[in-house]
Amino acid sequence: MSSPNAEDLTEFQKRAEIQFKAVLEGIDQVATAHEKKTQDLVKAENESAWDRPVRPKDKSRSKDDKVEERAAAIIRAIREYERVVTFGNRPSEALPLENDRDMGGQYLTNKDRIDNESKLYQIARIVPKGALLHLHFNAELHPEILLVRARKMKNMYIRSIIPITKNEHLGETEMIFNICDPTTVDPGVNIFSASYPKLMDQENPKAESYLKTTWMPWSDFQMEFERKFPGEYQDEEPETFQAGQPQHCGQTKPTKLRPAENWLRSKMVLSLDEAYGPTQTVNGVWARFNQATRAFKGLLNYESVYKEYIGDAIDRMIEENVMYAELRPMLLDKFIPADSGIHEKRIKNHEQMRLIVDGMKEKRKMLAEQYGNDDKFPFGLKIIYCTPRSIPIPLMQKEMRDCIALKMEFPDLICGFDLVGAEDRPNHIGFYRKELVTFQETCKKLKLDIPFMFHAGETLLDTGGSSDPENSNLYDAVALESKRIGHGYALMKHTHLIEKFKKTKTSKGICIELCPISNELLHLCRNVKEHPYPELLAAGIPCTVNSDNPSLFSNSMSHEFYQIMVGDPTMSFWSWKQLAKWSIEYSCLNTKEQERGQEILSRGWKEFCQTVVRDYGPLMEDEASVNINPYRAEASYSVRDDKTHPVIEKAISDMKMAAKKSPGQEHADVVKIEREKARLWMESLASSDVLKRKP
Numbered sequence: 001m002s003s004p005n006a007e008d009l010t011e012f013q014k015r016a017e018i019q020f021k022a023v024l025e026g027i028d029q030v031a032t033a034h035e036k037k038t039q040d041l042v043k044a045e046n047e048s049a050w051d052r053p054v055r056p057k058d059k060s061r062s063k064d065d066k067v068e069e070r071a072a073a074i075i076r077a078i079r080e081y082e083r084v085v086t087f088g089n090r091p092s093e094a095l096p097l098e099n100d101r102d103m104g105g106q107y108l109t110n111k112d113r114i115d116n117e118s119k120l121y122q123i124a125r126i127v128p129k130g131a132l133l134h135l136h137f138n139a140e141l142h143p144e145i146l147l148v149r150a151r152k153m154k155n156m157y158i159r160s161i162i163p164i165t166k167n168e169h170l171g172e173t174e175m176i177f178n179i180c181d182p183t184t185v186d187p188g189v190n191i192f193s194a195s196y197p198k199l200m201d202q203e204n205p206k207a208e209s210y211l212k213t214t215w216m217p218w219s220d221f222q223m224e225f226e227r228k229f230p231g232e233y234q235d236e237e238p239e240t241f242q243a244g245q246p247q248h249c250g251q252t253k254p255t256k257l258r259p260a261e262n263w264l265r266s267k268m269v270l271s272l273d274e275a276y277g278p279t280q281t282v283n284g285v286w287a288r289f290n291q292a293t294r295a296f297k298g299l300l301n302y303e304s305v306y307k308e309y310i311g312d313a314i315d316r317m318i319e320e321n322v323m324y325a326e327l328r329p330m331l332l333d334k335f336i337p338a339d340s341g342i343h344e345k346r347i348k349n350h351e352q353m354r355l356i357v358d359g360m361k362e363k364r365k366m367l368a369e370q371y372g373n374d375d376k377f378p379f380g381l382k383i384i385y386c387t388p389r390s391i392p393i394p395l396m397q398k399e400m401r402d403c404i405a406l407k408m409e410f411p412d413l414i415c416g417f418d419l420v421g422a423e424d425r426p427n428h429i430g431f432y433r434k435e436l437v438t439f440q441e442t443c444k445k446l447k448l449d450i451p452f453m454f455h456a457g458e459t460l461l462d463t464g465g466s467s468d469p470e471n472s473n474l475y476d477a478v479a480l481e482s483k484r485i486g487h488g489y490a491l492m493k494h495t496h497l498i499e500k501f502k503k504t505k506t507s508k509g510i511c512i513e514l515c516p517i518s519n520e521l522l523h524l525c526r527n528v529k530e531h532p533y534p535e536l537l538a539a540g541i542p543c544t545v546n547s548d549n550p551s552l553f554s555n556s557m558s559h560e561f562y563q564i565m566v567g568d569p570t571m572s573f574w575s576w577k578q579l580a581k582w583s584i585e586y587s588c589l590n591t592k593e594q595e596r597g598q599e600i601l602s603r604g605w606k607e608f609c610q611t612v613v614r615d616y617g618p619l620m621e622d623e624a625s626v627n628i629n630p631y632r633a634e635a636s637y638s639v640r641d642d643k644t645h646p647v648i649e650k651a652i653s654d655m656k657m658a659a660k661k662s663p664g665q666e667h668a669d670v671v672k673i674e675r676e677k678a679r680l681w682m683e684s685l686a687s688s689d690v691l692k693r694k695p
């Protein structure tokens with residue numbers, strides 16, 4: 001387009017032009033002043049950043065600080081490389097490729113790429129994570145492990161809510177496991193027969209007559225399943241066994257599940273469709289989640305697995321670089337079955353606690369023998385007593401008395417009390433106000449310390465299961481002096497409450513146990529980029545990172561740390577470090593233990609930084625650069641759809657342009673030369689080098 005003729009301009013346009021040009025000529029000084037203002041704002045924001053306390057001082061020249069800063073630069077460069085190349089996020093007019101994904105997009109959609117192609121995730125796996133403060137007891141081990149364990153249990157039985165006679169019943173029904181005494185159930189029960197009783201037809205689902213006729217031996221069920229649905233659910237190799245990688249030290253060999261086990265597994269783990277289906281609703285996904293929890297319960301809650309579980313769970317945490325955990329079991333059922341299923345031999349709550357303590361002792365002894373000290377898991381586990389928020393008042397009173405009694409018997413084990421369940425359903429915390437205050441006063445009288453650690457604000461409605469916003473659980477959680485709260489997703493709506501959570505010079509604040517993947521799968525946000533954790537942190541609220549229900553959500557602490565890093569560009573190495581430090585500071589460990597925990601953590605961080613610099617530093621342009629060498633990265637990452645880094649793309653296009661401009665002349669093929677250099681560099685690496693190893 002040619003510029004308009006001076007004669008075409010209106011009087012107004014002419015005046016505007018004259019004035020604008022005149023001002024522009026002398027504006028440099030004003031612009032510089034504004035630039036300074038912007039820089040000052042950025043600087044001030046950096047200085048007041050929530051993770052400032054763990055960043056090196058500005059002019060620090062200490063060797064450790066330099067290594068930390070290098071590790072931070074490498075992690076950032078790797079994240080940004082993966083954003084552009086591994087995920088293919090390039091804003092432009094062009095439609096994305098079929099294989100492009102959003103970095104920080106839907107977790108389950110991305111999981112495969114994260115697990116198999118991301119070096120940032122590899123790094124997230126080795127980050128020292130401190131403590132895991134929000135984990136439901138049944139949910140640390142993957143279902144495959146429990147299903148394989150159940151093979152040995154001859155008294156393992158299964159029950160369906162409807163007879164399974166057609167393919168569609170496989171989707172409709174809900175299944176529950178239990179250990180039964182064979183003398184108390186009818187022989188020959190067949191879930192696949194049309195005469196199998198339906199749960200909805202029962203007047204009393206707990207009646208002995210109903211129970212007698214519904215439990216089918218799990219081994220019979222599996223055989224019958226294959227007869228009824230031949231060839232189905234054969235090939236679904238569970239992800240945790242893929243590539244033959246053991247998922248925790250306790251697991252020896254990869255195992256393939258049988259068809260009925262594969263089907264059951266699909267009932268326990270939230271699928272992509274169930275989490276993200278276009279017509280899925282909050283209530284729908286919660287109902288599905290509760291169903292999965294019920295299916296899990298019987299697979300874990302029996303004598304021998306309960307015993308082994310503690311050791312396995314600790315192994316899994318060590319593998320994830322977690323040094324301590326506070327677990328949340330549900331103890332509303334006052335017993336778990338003995339392996340024999342015999343009623344009189346049932347294991348009572350306090351005997352369960354004994355199994356946990358013994359399991360812990362045994363494991364710690366083994367660790368001390370293996371490593372020469374107990375630094376890997378120095379403080380064992382603690383238990384937060386959980387009870388559903390849906391139960392009637394008298395039952396709640398009993399739960400509280402039971403919790404207090406367990407605390408008296410196991411003072412070092414029981415560390416908190418919590419109410420759990422979907423917050424869009426009754427009751428809100430305030431419904432039990434009288435009981436909760438009585439609980440606090442009774443504890444005072446008995447000189448017991450059982451702080452509240454409520455699930456609160458894990459909801460978008462935030463009305464405590466009513467239609468009234470004043471019933472938000474966040475109010476009662478604060479009023480009742482909750483030490484920490486689970487989730488806190490809805491907190492940013494509460495101008496006044498936010499202040500109570502902030503850490504200040506005079507107040508420790510209230511810590512939020514973040515569970516980003518759980519929140520996404522339970523429909524609070526579409527992906528981690530929409531999660532309010534950056535805002536909560538920016539407000540000065542201490543937070544920790546947690547996995548909530550790994551067995552149902554196919555996540556882990558490493559995945560959560562990964563998500564935190566890709567969920568917002570302001571997150572950095574320092575953010576990881578501050579979150580890990582807070583997890584010790586806001587745990588229920590005593591002062592001395594916390595000091596030791598922080599000391600072990602600092603040592604871990606030092607080692608971690610050195611590992612990152614040593615193993616991933618060679619991907620960088622040079623030792624001082626903050627940029628990745630795209631050719632080396634290309635050689636080290638698995639290549640997808642010929643997707644290359646913009647630097648390489650530009651080099652290719654520059655060469656083409658040069659060839660066009662001067663056709664006869666020889667031009668060095670820069671890209672070819674650099675690629676060859678990168679190939680030779682890869683060849684020079686030892687086969688054990690992490691950059692050579694595909695994840």
Ligand SMILES: [Zn+2]
Pocket residue numbers: 134136455486548
């Ligand atoms: Zn939870």
